[in-house]
Amino acid sequence: MPSESASPTLSWNLARDLGEVLEYHFMVNALLAGSVVAVMAGLVGWLMVLRRQAFAGHTLSMMAFPGASGASLVGIPAAWGYFAFCGAGALAIGRLSGRGRGTSPEQGARIGAVQATALALGFLFVSLYGGVLGDLESLLFGNILAISDGQLLLLAAVAFAVLATLGALARPLLFASVDPDVAGARGVPVRLLSGGFLLLLAVAVAATSQITGPLLVFALLVAPPATAQLITVRPAVSLLLSVLLGLMIVWLGMGIAYFSVYPAGFFISAIAFAVYLLVRIAVGLRGRSASARGAADARPAEARA
Amino acid sequence: MLSHEFMRNALLAGSFVALACGMCGWFVVLRGQVFAGDALSHVAFPGALAAAAAGVDQRVGLFAATVAVGGGIGLLGRGVLVARGGGGGGSTPADDTAIGIVFTFILGLGLFFLTLFSIGSAGGAGIQAAHTLFGSIFGLGAGEARLAAMIGLAIVLLVLLIGRPLLFATLAPEVAAARGVPTRMLGVGFLALVGMVAAEATQAVGALLLLGLLAAPAAAAHRVTGRPFAGVLLAGAFAVGAMVAGLMLAYAVPWLPPSTAVIAVAMAIYGVSAIRS
Secondary structure (H helix, E strand, C coil), X not given: CCCCCCCCCCCCCHHHHHHHHHHXXXXXXHHHHHHHXXXXXXXXXXXXHHCCCHHHHHHHHHCHHHHHHHHHHHCCCHHHHHHHHHHHHHHHHHHHHCCCCXXXXXXXXXXXXXXXXXXXXXXXXXXHHCCCCCCHHHHHHCCHHHCCHHHHHHHHHHHHHHHHHHHHHHHHHHHHHHCHHHHHHXXXXXHHHHHHHHHHHHHHHHHHHHHHCCCCHHHXXXXXXXXXXXXXXXXXXXXHHHHHHHHHHHHHHHHHHHCCCCCHHHHHHHHHHHXXXXXXXXXXXHHHHHHHCCCCCHHHHXXXX | CCCCHHHHHHHHHHHHHHHHHHHHHHHHHHCCCHHHHHHHHHHHHHHHHHXXXXXXXXXXXXXXXXXXXXXXXXXXXXXXXXXXXXXXXXXXXXHHHHHHHHXXXXXXHHHHHHHHHHHHCCCHHHHHHHHXXXXXXXXXXXXXXXXXXXXXXXXXXXXXXXXXHHHHHXXXXXXXXXXXXXXXXXXXXXXXXXXXXXXXXXXXXXXXXXXXXXXXXXXXXXXXXXXXXXXXXXXXXXXXXHHHHHHHHHHHCCCCCHHHHXXXXXXXXXXXXXXXX
């Protein structure tokens, strides 16, 4: 929704269109920020999907709401609130969910309890702030077209830190995610890694929230990795694919949003969903035809995803 | 306190909404479908906004969206179960990813409708969105409150009706299927029912806070007793208690929004049950 530009129109000369988009500083910032987020979410989200912590990730993304409203109540920059609440949420989930991964019934209920508490707090902050929710839309859905240079720098620094930590922890974390029991027996600190990963996820979510908004963080955190893991089970290829898909989705979504009155968040989530759906159908068809030929080797890939 | 009409309406509607939430929630927690319930509560938001954008009554949009998505998640989960050779009765982890992707897309649609709506009518969109997200229980009229109570009662009766086969199908899906219980249909039907609960509760505590009423009283009941029907009743009682106490608290403390107060009491109940056991 570039309100300050005189209604952009899409000519079918793509090079000229791209040039027009890049003339605006806010669009350059938005594209850069979107790319950083796509890379970070693609990598962190890949592990999240592998560890089956989608619900925890979603709950962490909801932490951004009390974070932002609490920060505006106290009068500090919103980013501090995001990081504080996401970090606290990660600690709470890590403490409550105990050993093991996946979603045991009680564990799901506990994560749900954390989320409901956070949202109730957020609503309390909003109503204490004055009761007028004029800015609700940008609080919930972010405003990618209003990224300042400072925010972009902060985001890049956070992304660098997250990816460096992830790189350092990659091998034991992958081991602990794929087979926690064996990893634990080999002396890998599974619990510590689990808590550490949640914190990492929280930081990534907090940084992403300012771009896509807490409700749509998930589009980038879960859809590209899930799609990549549907396509291949080989970790390195799948990770790369996840990042590339994320980048493609963000660029395409923002490109379309520039020429339309509807917000980028909608296009990003819609494209991410469409890509996942197409791949899932394709994989399903391939699995069916493979099993019809009597080859059962496509089954594990499908069941894994 | 009871001399105020808005308080009477809130207590009437709230109690039945809470009863439905608590009793349904007990099964949701047992089946490990808290994330699905969460997704349904978020779906209520785009549903209401779509109805607002189309100019129909928001309840129509609410119920249509949540029941449709509830059934859809049930069917999707069924597909996954078939692919995995018909495993357990609850949600599988693969479900969680699919749920996450589907409801993110639907939230994206919500954003679309919010924009559509705010282009159409300047101003009202933000307030409408806030009411959908956080509920406006003190703003219910007498007719709306009676309707909400009746729908809540209907949900409670439905839960009691399918309670026994649903319990059977959840705890021993293979045995139940062998005995002729339609486990898959029950699974889909149950999620559609949760969708109704979500739509119903959205009007009272709002789409974002429904989860607290669905999960916390039920989790507390699971902690207190392992017996099924005592658990269902206890979950309902906890939820109603949280609702009534929360509403009174919000009445007494002017700066406290009712939704926050209700969730706070529900969390306190869960906290006490977690410490004691």
